[in-house]
Amino acid sequence: MTHIIKACIFDLDGVIVDTAKYHFLAWRRLADELGFSFTEQDNERLKGVSRVRSLEILLEIGDLTLSPEEQEAAAARKNRWYVEYIDQMDRSEILPGAEEFLNELNDHGIPFALGSASKNAPRILRRIGLENAFAAVIDGTKVSKAKPDPEVFLLGAAEMGIPAENCAVFEDAEAGVEAGLRAGMYTVGVGEPEVLGKAHRVIPGLAAVTWEDLVQKAQQ
Numbered sequence: 001m002t003h004i005i006k007a008c009i010f011d012l013d014g015v016i017v018d019t020a021k022y023h024f025l026a027w028r029r030l031a032d033e034l035g036f037s038f039t040e041q042d043n044e045r046l047k048g049v050s051r052v053r054s055l056e057i058l059l060e061i062g063d064l065t066l067s068p069e070e071q072e073a074a075a076a077r078k079n080r081w082y083v084e085y086i087d088q089m090d091r092s093e094i095l096p097g098a099e100e101f102l103n104e105l106n107d108h109g110i111p112f113a114l115g116s117a118s119k120n121a122p123r124i125l126r127r128i129g130l131e132n133a134f135a136a137v138i139d140g141t142k143v144s145k146a147k148p149d150p151e152v153f154l155l156g157a158a159e160m161g162i163p164a165e166n167c168a169v170f171e172d173a174e175a176g177v178e179a180g181l182r183a184g185m186y187t188v189g190v191g192e193p194e195v196l197g198k199a200h201r202v203i204p205g206l207a208a209v210t211w212e213d214l215v216q217k218a219q220q
């Protein structure tokens with residue numbers, strides 16, 4: 001199916017910034033505290049996944065069971081450490097090509113939204129100076145169903161007033177690509193084709209895309 005693109009929706013972690021490295025440091029610190037090791041390879045399983053689900057996966061890796069109260073406290077502790085890292089971020093952490101592509105969309109009058117699982121998304125946008133850049137910011141506090149459910153992207157499209165089929169989604173996580181496809185949107189995977197192969201198109205990063213080229217490929 002061809003898509004006429006009238007708006008874009010961007011995931012945050014892995015597309016606009018690389019906060020996965022800070023999530024990793026904070027989760028590893030929690031694992032250390034709980035007495036097991038957590039590797040960068042393990043961290044791959046947490047990309048695009050909600051905080052609560054991330055903790056469940058971490059506990060599976062450590063073969064550990066915590067009470068609901070202990071889980072809540074552990075997730076809060078992890079988040080405090082994570083926030084300490086993101087509070088050190090600045091514009092220099094915007095991934096290559098991201099700002100240029102957003103500027104290009106602005107030049108063409110194309111609205112764009114953020115569709116992220118992170119409850120810290122507004123804080124990160126402030127740190128990198130993009131708090132006023134998006135027409136809509138849909139973050140982990142606004143959705144009731146996590147990716148691969150399409151809710152986050154459908155809310156973004158609705159807030160912009162653009163039909164889903166006219167939106168292009170940029171996503172680095174497999175569950176996010178599935179969410180984009182389930183939303184009926186043109187879906188661009190950002191990362192490895194081996195992982196994101198179901199997307200309509202896969203690019204290594206936003207530096208590899210221009211507005212013209214997006215429009216053209218989406219119509220093929």
Ligand code: B16
Pocket residue numbers: 011012013014020023046047048049050051054079115116117118119120121140173
């Ligand atoms: P928080 P995205 C996701 O961001 C991260 O990829 C994932 O690792 C994290 O667990 C999730 O946000 C929730 O983040 O703990 O800050 O609410 O890729 O959807 O922008």
Ligand code: MG
Pocket residue numbers: 011012013014015047048171172173176
């Ligand atoms: Mg992501």
